[in-house]
Amino acid sequence: MRVARIQSVEKSIEKDGLDLSLLDPLILKYSGKKGNLIPLLQGAQELYGYIPGEVFEKISKDAAIPLSDLFGVATFYAQFRLHPVGKFIIKVCHGTACHVQNALEISESLEEALKIKDGETTADRFFTLESVACLGCCSLAPVMMIGDQTYGKLTGNEAVKIVKNIRLEHSKG
Amino acid sequence: MIPTVTVGLGSCGIAAGAKKTFEKIRAFREAENLDFKLSKTSCVGMCYREPLVEITDDTGTYLYGEVDADRAVEVIEKHINQHEPIRDYIVYTDLFDAPENDFLKSQVKIVLRNCGYMDPESIDDYEKRNGYLAIKKIIEEKTRPEEVIDTILKSGLRGRGGGGFPTGMKWKFAHNNQSAEKYVICNADEGDPGAFMDRSVLEGDPHSVLEGMIIAAYAIGATGGVIYCRAEYPLAIKRLNMAIRQAHEKGYLGNHLFGLEGFNFDIYIKEGAGAFVCGEETALIASIEGERGMPRKRPPFPAVSGLWKKPTNINNVETLANIPWIIMNGAEAYAKYGTEKSKGTKVFALAGKVRHSGLVEVPMGMTIREVIFKLGGGIKNDKKFKAVQMGGPSGGCIPEFLADTTIDYDSVNATGAIMGSGGMVVMDETTCMVDVAKFFLDFTRKESCGKCTFCRMGTKRMLEILDRITHGQGQEGDIEKLEELAYQIKDNSLCGLGQTAPNPVLTTIRYFRDEYEAHIKHKKCPAKVCRPLLTYQVDPEKCTGCMVCLKNCPVHAITGERKQPHVIHQDICTKCGVCYSKCKFDAILLS
Numbered sequence: 001m002r003v004a005r006i007q008s009v010e011k012s013i014e015k016d017g018l019d020l021s022l023l024d025p026l027i028l029k030y031s032g033k034k035g036n037l038i039p040l041l042q043g044a045q046e047l048y049g050y051i052p053g054e055v056f057e058k059i060s061k062d063a064a065i066p067l068s069d070l071f072g073v074a075t076f077y078a079q080f081r082l083h084p085v086g087k088f089i090i091k092v093c094h095g096t097a098c099h100v101q102n103a104l105e106i107s108e109s110l111e112e113a114l115k116i117k118d119g120e121t122t123a124d125r126f127f128t129l130e131s132v133a134c135l136g137c138c139s140l141a142p143v144m145m146i147g148d149q150t151y152g153k154l155t156g157n158e159a160v161k162i163v164k165n166i167r168l169e170h171s172k173g
Numbered sequence: 174m175i176p177t178v179t180v181g182l183g184s185c186g187i188a189a190g191a192k193k194t195f196e197k198i199r200a201f202r203e204a205e206n207l208d209f210k211l212s213k214t215s216c217v218g219m220c221y222r223e224p225l226v227e228i229t230d231d232t233g234t235y236l237y238g239e240v241d242a243d244r245a246v247e248v249i250e251k252h253i254n255q256h257e258p259i260r261d262y263i264v265y266t267d268l269f270d271a272p273e274n275d276f277l278k279s280q281v282k283i284v285l286r287n288c289g290y291m292d293p294e295s296i297d298d299y300e301k302r303n304g305y306l307a308i309k310k311i312i313e314e315k316t317r318p319e320e321v322i323d324t325i326l327k328s329g330l331r332g333r334g335g336g337g338f339p340t341g342m343k344w345k346f347a348h349n350n351q352s353a354e355k356y357v358i359c360n361a362d363e364g365d366p367g368a369f370m371d372r373s374v375l376e377g378d379p380h381s382v383l384e385g386m387i388i389a390a391y392a393i394g395a396t397g398g399v400i401y402c403r404a405e406y407p408l409a410i411k412r413l414n415m416a417i418r419q420a421h422e423k424g425y426l427g428n429h430l431f432g433l434e435g436f437n438f439d440i441y442i443k444e445g446a447g448a449f450v451c452g453e454e455t456a457l458i459a460s461i462e463g464e465r466g467m468p469r470k471r472p473p474f475p476a477v478s479g480l481w482k483k484p485t486n487i488n489n490v491e492t493l494a495n496i497p498w499i500i501m502n503g504a505e506a507y508a509k510y511g512t513e514k515s516k517g518t519k520v521f522a523l524a525g526k527v528r529h530s531g532l533v534e535v536p537m538g539m540t541i542r543e544v545i546f547k548l549g550g551g552i553k554n555d556k557k558f559k560a561v562q563m564g565g566p567s568g569g570c571i572p573e574f575l576a577d578t579t580i581d582y583d584s585v586n587a588t589g590a591i592m593g594s595g596g597m598v599v600m601d602e603t604t605c606m607v608d609v610a611k612f613f614l615d616f617t618r619k620e621s622c623g624k625c626t627f628c629r630m631g632t633k634r635m636l637e638i639l640d641r642i643t644h645g646q647g648q649e650g651d652i653e654k655l656e657e658l659a660y661q662i663k664d665n666s667l668c669g670l671g672q673t674a675p676n677p678v679l680t681t682i683r684y685f686r687d688e689y690e691a692h693i694k695h696k697k698c699p700a701k702v703c704r705p706l707l708t709y710q711v712d713p714e715k716c717t718g719c720m721v722c723l724k725n726c727p728v729h730a731i732t733g734e735r736k737q738p739h740v741i742h743q744d745i746c747t748k749c750g751v752c753y754s755k756c757k758f759d760a761i762l763l764s
Binding site: 039 | 184185187189223364367369372406407444446447448462464465522525526531600612613616
């Protein structure tokens, strides 16, 4: 239970832009099936990038699942987010192999360069910084993952350079 | 014959750039109109040499290492076009001495028999390598389920997820419980940081896991199968989905399998949502049922009342991948490997400060030293070997002086560590053991589900003590307090997570007590890891006066003129380490 993760669901900033009808096919698919709670939440997160409060309410109403059950499950698993995230999620691996090979330096350099703390998102919604338990690429430690691209054998400076390049590339076009 | 070029496209290969290599070779083949077959495979375990490219031609098979996109063109040009293998880049071959010949030859590959030797996305490739023959043999020879279970019992196979419970016994319990509905679950929630063997098997040989599950289903009479795979392994999930679809097309999943009336079995994948505790059987079941993944009291065991309250058999990926081999080759052939009580082979994920990190499969009974030095090539940068961590957050650190311990369940348990799923993280003299203990406790504290007090509160209290020790505020009696808490948590926690969570602390206290004492009594970190216990100083010989550290110091503790050696003022310094990481001239000294 990640105590630190339990936060109140903030009222969505983009409330007006939230298209709740996207959920309908998902709810139709899983409604009434046993063991549907996690796939429903996973599907919702895939649609919106996180699970906004309104989405909880809609699933609860349409799929007839108590709100407390939904929220209980969503706060239990590390996968579910209750806040909007950046365009790119930087996952810095803090598995054992990365830890003994100075993963801390990677996280700290990125925190400094992006001016955010672990778990936060940059003001321009470009990057979210996250430390994760293990990406399973221990032979390349220390490792980080952005999108589905993995970067290995990093130093703090290299990690910052990679992130800066991504920003440069995507702000051009 | 047309030469074959095979690129290793496992997660680690892709991370090392294998996809670019693959694309480059494909583009080069088209541009130059070359005649060779290009195929892909998965990880052969030699992660430290990725990206790997294998070329088979009339003369034999050659494995090239570290083939990035540039080198790929060179290799293809020379080897395929000019028929001149580039000896310098070849890491493994049968034909002559290559640097990694020993690495592969001293292994016994049963679980990893197909990983890196076939296209994991092709069921035909798997069948060419005797795939699905084990289950066909069972059906054709009309082997009774009891006989199948007997074979597994005789083979001595024990659960490879960490527990080490005899697999045959598990099957027997589930078999003996009468129910029209039974389940087989494959536990692929590999959450132990530092272990990646299950990922490799799923990515490299998904069909062997499916076949293992089908055989288990036949033996216990199961109708439904679930693979609980962690969502962090997207490639494994993709290949499993492919494999399940292919098995359906061939009639290996579905109804009346292999022509046997009434043998109905199907498998679906359940993606985990990121909780370490879900590796525990009962928590895993709760998670599949869509609840918070919290363990419950046993008994009743899952074999009696598991998924949807039906008899359920849960096996780990590696255990299941063993099954088809055992059926094909017989229990005796399997039991030939290993020690008296631990039979067969075990896959280890070597990582950390070891030269050759990757996957190795060795017969039980090999010593830890052999694995690290013979297969692992020793310690990186010629540092001193200090300890090896086995079993992840549930395991412990085995010190150098016990490195001749043989690898089997009981000997490893005797050291205070556990076999676990097979992560082996090697540590050298620059690793602080108190910091390692803190690292694991921080992990278990975060991952504790919170159901029982001892695990929820106990791990937090232990972490606080470790935190204080690593911050130079350790007190006399802290070690004893840690020990007392540890035994309380071990004895009173509900599930395996809590019962084993103190192991990393207990083993480090047992073998590295002096390091704890150095932190507490002398406020020193011998491995120079715990920052608050270090002093940062400028080496006037090396300092060029570039002013980088001065500008970056967040508390302005550094003074000095341009091109003059700088000085760090100890009374202001907060020991954040920024100057150390920013200095390009190694001029910041730690003591």
